[in-house]
Amino acid sequence: AQSVSQHNHHVILSEAASLELGCNYSYGGTVNLFWYVQYPGQHLQLLLKYFSGDPLVKGIKGFEAEFIKSKFSFNLRKPSVQWSDTAEYFCAVNEDSWGKLQFGAGTQVVVTP
């Protein structure tokens, strides 16, 4: 069965610091990879997705993620965070032809001014 692991449950950093959130999955077939963000009191929003092609994908709000197939990883990065990036971040995976998403446990990111 697929599983998705997010390495950090809670990250605290200062504004302008760089952010990297780890995500690994366990599935040998073709997968699609997503990062969702949930701002306080809001719904899950798609940050970025990878289906095929360039393994470095850029999303909204300056986020990017790199798919490394050999490492089964899809890490999320942002070079310089802002206070408004305080949120919970979820990595999610699905198999190529099935819709259901398998989520990681989420990482709570707190950016201090």
Place this chain on the structure above:
Amino acid sequence: EPEVTQTPSHQVTQMGQEVILRCVPISNHLYFYWYRQILGQKVEFLVSFYNNEISEKSEIFDDQFSVERPDGSNFTLKIRSTKLEDSAMYFCASSVVETGDQPQHFGDGTRLSIL
């Protein structure tokens, strides 16, 4: 941008009672999903629905659960006889198609509290 809407935002119910959670997916979407998140745990898939049929369900989605699209806009999740362990945040999602390259759009969730 069109949104998935869920009502109510918070539902408090006595154990053993039936509860219906409502969702209005994005209008041109064809695939609908329910997920839940128990406090402190992962978001878990419950069920997917297409063309008035369940297309996939998880082992969580037992006989106590059912889904329905009673009209052209609503998508409901019913829990027949609620248990304490059903307390969770329930998220509805929809997508244009089921294949993985189309992202799912999520609602704000309904917080279900079973007393």
